[in-house]
Amino acid sequence: xxxxxxxxxxxxxxxxxxxxxxxxxxxxxxxxxxxxxxxxxxxxxxxxxxxxxxxxxxxxxxxxxxxxxxxxxxxxxxxxxxxxxxxxxxxxxxxxxxxxxxxxxxxxxxxxxxxxxxxxxxxxxxxxxxxxxxxxxxxxxxxxxxxxxxxxxxxxxxxxxxxxxxxxxxxxxxxxxxxxxxxxxxxxxxxxxxxxxxxxxxxxxxxxxxxxxxxxxxxxxxxxxxxxxxxxxxxxxxxxxxxxxxxxxxxxxxxxxxxxxxxxxxxxxxxxxxxxxxxxxxxxxxxxxxxxxxxxxxxxxxxxxxxxxxxxxxxxxxxxxxxxxxxxxxxxxxxxxxxxxxxxxxxxxxxxxxxxxxxxxxxxxxxxxxxxxxxxxxxxxxx
Ligand SMILES: Cc1cc2nc3c(=O)[nH]c(=O)nc-3n(C[C@H](O)[C@H](O)[C@H](O)COP(=O)(O)O)c2cc1C
Numbered sequence: 001x002x003x004x005x006x007x008x009x010x011x012x013x014x015x016x017x018x019x020x021x022x023x024x025x026x027x028x029x030x031x032x033x034x035x036x037x038x039x040x041x042x043x044x045x046x047x048x049x050x051x052x053x054x055x056x057x058x059x060x061x062x063x064x065x066x067x068x069x070x071x072x073x074x075x076x077x078x079x080x081x082x083x084x085x086x087x088x089x090x091x092x093x094x095x096x097x098x099x100x101x102x103x104x105x106x107x108x109x110x111x112x113x114x115x116x117x118x119x120x121x122x123x124x125x126x127x128x129x130x131x132x133x134x135x136x137x138x139x140x141x142x143x144x145x146x147x148x149x150x151x152x153x154x155x156x157x158x159x160x161x162x163x164x165x166x167x168x169x170x171x172x173x174x175x176x177x178x179x180x181x182x183x184x185x186x187x188x189x190x191x192x193x194x195x196x197x198x199x200x201x202x203x204x205x206x207x208x209x210x211x212x213x214x215x216x217x218x219x220x221x222x223x224x225x226x227x228x229x230x231x232x233x234x235x236x237x238x239x240x241x242x243x244x245x246x247x248x249x250x251x252x253x254x255x256x257x258x259x260x261x262x263x264x265x266x267x268x269x270x271x272x273x274x275x276x277x278x279x280x281x282x283x284x285x286x287x288x289x290x291x292x293x294x295x296x297x298x299x300x301x302x303x304x305x306x307x308x309x310x311x312x313x314x315x316x317x318x319x320x321x322x323x324x325x326x327x328x329x330x331x332x333x334x335x336x337x338x339x340x341x342x343x344x345x346x347x348x349x350x351x352x353x354x355x356x357x358x359x360x361x362x363x364x365x366x367x368x369x370x371x372x373x374x375x376x377x378x379x380x381x382x383x
Contacts, residue, residue, distance in 0.1 A: 001292040002301040003037075003285065007243045007265045008164040008188050010099050010125050012039040014285055015256060015302060019247050019268035020045050020103040020128065020168075022075055027089045031096065033278035037285025040099040042268060043089075045130040046082035047104075048111030055079075058212030063201045064275070065224065069251050071271055072199050072218030074211045076136045077105075086118050099125040101166065106131040106143055109153040113160045120161055127163060129153070131178075132170035132194035134219040144170045144194070147181050154185035166245065170194035171228050179236040179244075190236050191268065193229045193248040195219025222271035225249045230262050237263025238310055253287025260302065261309040321380040322362040323369045329376035330355040336368035336377060 003014045020042040023029040030041040047054075054077040063072045085102065093100040102124045104112040116127060131153075132144040143149050150167070158165060167182035168191040169175055179190045198217035201210040209216020229248025237244045246264030250256055251272040259267045273280055292300050299305065322344075332354025337345045344361035345368050347354050356368070356377065369377040 001289050002303075003288055003292070005260075005266045005303045005306070007245060008126065010164070012099060012266055014039045014288070015260065015264075015266045016281060016284065017042060017101070017245070017266055017268045018273065019270035020130065021073075021270050021274070023270065023274050024103075025078065025080060026084070027092050029273075029278055030093065030098070033273065033281055034096055034098060036279050036282040038098075038273075038278070038281050040101065040125070041093055042101040042103050042128050043085055044078045045103040045105045045133070046078045046085065046115060047108060048082060048115055049108070050077045060210060060212055063210035063218060065201075065222070068223055069272060069275060070220065070222030070224035070249075071275070072197070072201055072211055072220055073195065074135050074213040074218045076133060082115055086115075086122065090119065090122050090124060094123075101126045101128050103128040103130055103168070105133075106149070106153050107140070109156050112153070112157050116157065116161050116163075120163060124163060126166050126188070127157075127161065128166040128168050128191055129157060130168045130194070132168050134170055134195050134197040135213060135217045137170075138198045138217045139214060145172050145174050145178065147174075147178065150178060150181055151185050154182070154187065158186035164188035166191050168192070168194055169232075171196045171225075171232050171248075175232050176235050176239045179240050183240045183242050187242060189243045189245055189265075190240060191245040191247060192232045192236055193225065195221040196225050196228060196248070221248070222275070223249045223251050226251070226255060230258055233259055233264050234262040234309065234313070237307060250284075253284045253291060256284060256288060257291060257305065260305045261307070263307045263310055265303075265306055322358050322364055323366055323377050323379050325356045325358060326376045326378070327351070327355045329374055330372075331374055331376070332356070333373065335371045335373060339367045339371040341365075341367070 005015045014037045017040040025044045057075050106129045166189040167187040171193045197220045199220045200216045203210050211218040226249025233246040243265040245266050246259035247268035250269045334347050336356050344359050348357045366379045369379050
């Protein structure tokens with residue numbers, strides 16, 4: 001079984017990279033995540049000079065959406081000086097053998113160049129230039145949709161180094177155009193998506209926003225953004241010739257596989273490991289191994305799945321048949337009947353207790369399959 005993937009010729013022993021944020025402010029979380037299958041780290045987005053008003057992250061800085069593996073955050077800036085990475089932490093990561101990607105904030109392109117000159121002397125695997133923080137964008141100018149800023153930043157950053165440059169974007173209606181623009185201006189890979197938003201959550205006990213930023217603006221991350229992140233990756237991967245790295249809402253091995261099939265060459269995770277700890281990655285890597293052992297394509301190399309859906313998605317294979325009820329699994333709980341708005345589903349006596357039954361009123365919407373808690377109803381996708 002081979003879980004390794006490549007981006008710009010850099011080998012990752014699994015596709016799982018720790019995404020930039022507070023958990024990569026120092027290397028310690030990554031060190032704990034390595035034994036569980038984390039292959040590489042992207043540092044916190046570094047600024048050469050952190051402006052005074054950004055030195056303190058407003059509190060509260062997180063608003064977790066309970067039970068949803070999703071959150072709003074209003075973090076910005078590196079709380080520890082960037083020179084810690086130059087002086088000790090890059091070496092610490094390199095000693096583990098794991099690739100290191102240094103994230104730099106695109107707000108100060110000249111500062112990026114100065115830091116790149118110093119990091120190039122130690123040697124890092126790639127730079128990830130962050131053009132896309134959603135909440136700081138709302139408060140300080142939205143780089144994520146600024147085509148001119150992207151071009152002028154790359155005009156100074158690109159010539160400064162031969163090391164691969166990854167451009168990190170976030171969902172917007174212009175994300176594909178921005179990805180193409182980044183490629184034209186010398187990017188070696190696109191990373192998408194950063195947190196999406198900004199969003200807002202209110203504490204109904206006080207009426208105040210839950211986050212401490214002006215107006216409560218925060219970036220949404222975690223499970224809630226997965227389908228949007230996946231669609232971004234799918235669209236970007238078909239629009240550019242450079243690799244795409246998928247990030248946003250990945251919480252399971254199935255999510256990783258979807259990202260790879262959509263066209264991601266590797267993936268990054270933040271919210272899921274941040275909320276569940278470094279060892280939570282173990283379940284994901286084990287799931288990938290199980291998939292490689294059991295998949296119906298008979299493929300044993302994870303990288304062979306990259307872009308699989310690109311060739312399939314234009315001719316949808318759903319035959320329009322009703323889903324199938326596996327009566328042996330069905331517990332007769334009736335959730336499918338409640339979710340069926342077309343009166344096609346009923347719970348009837350079966351051989352061993354009650355079971356779901358589908359009538360010819362079924363229009364193949366498949367809500368029942370999604371609502372079944374025990375996986376007893378399966379959509380009829382063609383293989
Ligand atoms: C608390 C927090 C801090 C973050 N800080 C950064 C950052 O400094 N630079 C960056 O490029 N992305 C940052 N991100 C975005 C993540 O790297 C990631 O792109 C985003 O959270 C979506 O992935 P996820 O759903 O797996 O969390 C941060 C996200 C969170 C939740």
